[in-house]
Amino acid sequence: MIALTFAVLWARRRQAVALFLLAALATGGVALAPVYLARTEDGIVADQVALARPEERTMLVAATVEPEPNTGTMDPRFERAGARLLDAPGYTQVFSSSFTAQPAQLPAVFLDGTRQLAYRQDVCEHVQVVSGRCLMGRDDAVLTEDTARRLGIRLGDPLSLAASAYNSTTGQFVPAGAPGQLTVVGIVRPVPSPYWAGGGNVSDASTGNLVFVDRRTFDSFKRPSELQVFVAYPQPGAITVATVPRLRAWLAQLDTAGSGGRASIGLGDLLDRIDADRAAARAPVPFAALPVALLGCAVLLFAVATGVRASRFEHGVVALRGAHRAARWWLAAAEPAIPILAGGVLGGLAAGFGSVTALGYGVALTAAAVLAGAAVAVRAISAPLSDLLRRVDRRGARWRSATFDVLVVLLGAVAVAHFHTSGDTVYGVAPLAPALLMLAVALLSGRAVVLLAGRAAGSALRRGHLVAALAAVRLARQPSGRRLLTVLVAAVALLGFATTGVAVAAGTQRTRADVAVGADRVLTVAPTTRQRLLTVTRAADPDGHHAMAVVPLEGMLAVDTTRLPAAVWRASYAGQPLADLVRAVRPIPAAPAVVVRGDTVTFDLTATRLDGLKPGLVAYLAPLDGGAGFEVRLGDLAPGRHTYARPAPCAAGCRLAGLEVGLPVTAGPTVSLTMHGPPTRDWRTPPDATVTAAADGVHFDLRASARRDAGLLRPAGVPDRLPVLSTGPLPPDGLLDTFDDNPVPAAVVAAARTLPRLGRQGMLIDLEYADRLAVDSGVIQGAEIWLAPGAPPSIVDELTTGGLTVTGERTVSGERALLSRTGGALGMRFSLLAGVAAVLLGAACLLVTSTGADRTDLVALRRQGAPARVTRRVERAAMLALVTLAVLAGSAAAAGAWFAVGRYLPGVDPRFVPPPGPVLASLAAATAALAGAAVAGTRSRIR
Incomplete structure (x- = not known):
């Protein structure tokens, strides 16, 4: 029987080879899922480790250790405990110890005159000797090039150092131990490596006045205390997909409470980000892998059914000659099972690259395909003998087929509902929702093609189109056409769905990158004042087309709206034109600042009512040259008319930011005063205060309240309420905290859907307005300059020349590249690979089906006199018609599945409209592949 089986396979070797290749392709497509996911997760871990902050990659525990009272030696408990504490798998520990020392010949020094005498484990293995040698004996010392140059020390110079202690009374360091004599035996250069992470990094070694000695020399110094540090840094390969569980387990059992030191371990945050990114990468894979697996099984079953259908007559002859039923079943089952088994194993091995998981996926699919194929083959030859000899298809009950289609449609509806109610975790049948929807459309298309083909056949016959009529009759009468159309629709739908998802995910990433960065290029600036930031930025770009000063605040952006370029602002951010928004946020130009010049600030005031108070008077000044703002205390306000004057460094001019009368934070007392010869008559007062014109000045009535700014007087020149462009409402009290402790009244003047950098929740204000409303002009942290595309280098x-220090740069292109490597983006790309695999499966199925199709009816027509030019074109016309219907129905199925489920996948903005270009390109490629397979498989052999 085995010899007969192989003889049958050899006799129909073309069909066997086709099944072998189909099985290899289907199994390889499924096995690629775990392989792709494994490679993706490896890349995710590597990227996250590379982008992690130093304190997340390395671990540190430090303690200040003092001598034991009895022995005078340093307490060894921390050194023993610390060595056991940071024993993370894959990490290397470095122990270091240091204390503050000073030249022994000096009785007292300030901080810049001190040295750090340090011992660091294996330091000589991580430095490059520039001159001399490294540490070898007692009393040897080595310094870095920068330290030696800064201290004026040369190779061979003696060093006399003594431990220091800080004297808080004098603010100086004084000797706290006997001096020790050292000799500089080497000048070294630290070799950049993780070894220098934590306490004593490369920059510390270069700029921290470190003097390195060995442990014996270090312990010979008498010192009041020393700083002991254990640093653990990861070796290459310490943080990988395989080691993450071990590191998690190590963190879970870590207990730093008993070490007696200060621990800094940020590894948990890094592992959390890795796990979140890996989960995002895994989330889209089932949506793509499961449909490909089902399609692969369907294609194999369809190919088996086609082959068995073509050999019905032979199986009928075997049955007619009295072969036992078991032998007939064996021949029918073994013929497709052997090539499917061989192809499946080879495809799993080739695609899995030795991965056990991938091989398991391949074996599972192969086993399912072998069993299902054998069942289809056995069922096909179990038809009555008369049907087999007459080549009549065995038809199942129509109600059974209709019931299956209805069940698929209902299951698709249940899966969609389950998907939308499953929350953040997609489980159960929810991952199958897209596949079930597309399958439902494919099944309905297969049923519709029979009806459409029947109508088309009659219409073509009436019009005299013989080829079209015969092609339509073949599609209407042969069930294989309906099944083939179901497979092709599913393949096209999978590719269209995947292309849509990848295109939308890429567009979502671009949008998120644009919002996250804010501008094409963003320069971060070292701490500076708001006034200097505005002045220098405007001077560097006089036309205002390329650069804009920005100060990020908590949930807010303060920007120079006079230069808000269209390249930074996108139409999708708000429903109004940019020009209207700018006019709303900055309705009037800021009035000229109230300037105080000279070495003294003076106010002529008459206090007419104090209610028993002696409030202090404070002037807030901001230098016009961009220097840090300061306050001048003018003394206590007294009854009657007095001149209040104090020295102020305003020779170059200072802006008067405010004048504050110190009222108690209780309701009741009132202060009335008149300012004679004021620097301006336009003042802004708190809500409960009043300002009126006087004969020779301005009169104020200030009422104490719970407000912090109840006694604050500010020159006007900007709107009383700070205009705000906001995505939501203001705080209930209508006050905003901007640059100081005095909240300013604000009003929403325009609404936005999204704001750059802030997204869908935030506010945008004018930087100059906010600066004027603040009573300080202090140094700000995190200032930025946004550059539009095309900004000249x-x-x-110009910014640097103006006095700003650029400390970093962030670009939209860099942010997009970073987002493209996130787990969600990488996971979505697998769906595109799965879609391509689905179309290749569909094309292979089409090729096998059309190659092995039963052309008995066409041969009979040819013998009865039908022209050869007609019979040779019928099969091709039928297959091309199926391809056309498949592309149309598949496109509709992909669109339906996308709008029902796909736009809610992880990493996708449901409001993003799919771009037509990539989708049309993928559908055109699918059409070309399927049409090519149809043409290649229908080369007629009819003569």
Whole structure:
């Protein structure tokens, strides 16, 4: 029987080879899922480790250790405990110890005159000797090039150092131990490596006045205390997909409470981000892998059914000659099972690259395909003998087929509902929702093609189109056409769905990158004042087309709205034109600042009512040259008319930011005063205060309240309420905290859907308005300069020349590249690979089906006199018609599945409209592949 089986396979070797290749392709497509996911997760871990902050990659525990009272030696408990504490798998520990020392010949020094005498484990293995040698004996010392140059020390110089202690009374360091004599035996250069992470990194070694000695020399110094540090840094390969569980387990059992030191371990945050990114990468894979697996099984079953259908007559002859039923079943089952088994194993091995998981997926699919194929083959030859000899298809009950289609449609509806109610975790049948929807459309299309083909056949016959009529009759009468159309619709739908998802995910990433960065290029600036930031930025870009000063605040952006370029602002951010928004946020130009010049600030005031108070008077000044703002205390306000004057460094001019009368934070007392010869008559007062014109000045009535700014007087020149462009309402009290402790009244003047950098929740204000409303002009942290596309490189030089220090740069292109490597983006790309695999499966199925199709009816027509030019074109016309219907129905199925489920997948903005270009390109490619397979498989052999 085995010899007969192989003889049958050899006799129909073309069909066997086709099944072998189909099985290899289907199994390889499924096995690629775990392989792709494994490679993706490896890349995710590597990227996250590379982007992690130093304190997340390395671990540190430090303690200040003092001598034991009895022995005078340093307490060894921390050194023993610390060595056991940071024993993470894959990490290397470095122990270091240091204390503050000073030249022994000096009785007292300030901080810049001190040295750090340090011992660091294996230091000589991580430095490059520039001159001399490294540490070898007692009393040897080595310094870095920068330290030696800064201290003026040369190779061979003696060093006399003594431990220091800080004297808080004098603010100086004084000797706290006997001096020790050292000799500089080497000048070294630290080799950049993780070894220098934590306490004593490369920059510390270069700029921290470190003097390195060995442990014996270090312990010979008498010192009041020393700083002991254990640093653990990861070796290459310490943080991988395989080691993450071990590191998690190590963190879970870590207990730093008993070490007696200060621990800094940020590894948990890094592992959390890795796990979140890996989960995002895994989330889209089932949506793509499961349909490909089902399609692969369907294609194999369809190919088996086609082959068995073509050999019905032979199986009928075997049955007619009295072969036992078991032998007939064996021949029918073994013929497709052997090539499917061989192809499945080879495909799993080739695609899995030795991965056990991938091989398991391949074996599972192969086993399912072998069993299902054998069942289909056995069922096909179990038809009555008369049907087999007459080549009549065995038809199942129509109600059974209709019931299956209805069940698929209902299951698709249940899966969609389950998907929308499953929350953040997609489980159960929810991952099958897209596949079930597309399958439902494919099944309905298969049923519709029979009806459409029947009508088309009659219409073509009436019009005299013989080829079209015969092709339509073949599609209407042969069930294989309906099944083939179901497979092709599913393949096209999978590719269209995947392309849509990838295109939308890429567009979502671009939008998120644009919002996250804010501008094409963002320069971060070292701490500076708001006034200097505005002045220098405007001077560097006089036309205001390329550069804009920005100060990020808590949930807020303060920007120079006079230069808000269209390249930074996108139409999708708000429903109004940019020009209207700018006019709303900055309705009037800021009035000229109230300037105080000279070495003294003076106010002529008459206090007419104090209610028993002696409030202090404080003037807030901001230098016009961009220097840090300061306050001048003018003394206590007294009854009657007095001149209040104090020295102020305003020779170059200072802006008067405010004048504050110190009222108690209780309701009741009132202060009335008149300012004679004021620097301006336009003042802004708190809500409960009043300002009126006087004969020779301005009169104020200030009422104490719970407000912190109840006694604050500010020159006007900007709107009383700070205009705000906001995505939501203001705080209930209508006050905003901007640059100081005095909240300013605000009003929403325009609404936005999204704001750059802030997204869908935030506010945008004018930087100059906010600066004027603040009573300080202090140094700000995190200031930025946003550059529009096409900004000339000279702007950066102009900013530097103006006094700003650019400390970093962030670009939209860099952010997009970073987002493209996130787990969600990488996971979505697998769906595109799965879609391509689905179309290849569909094309292979089409090729096998059309190659092995039963052309008995066409041969009979040819013998009865039908022209050869007609019979040779019928099969091709039928297959091309199926391809056309498949592309149309598949496109509709992909669109329906996308709008029902796909736009809610992880990493996708449901409001993003799919771009037509990539989708049309993928559908065109699918059409070309399927049409090519149809043409290649229908080369007629009819003569």
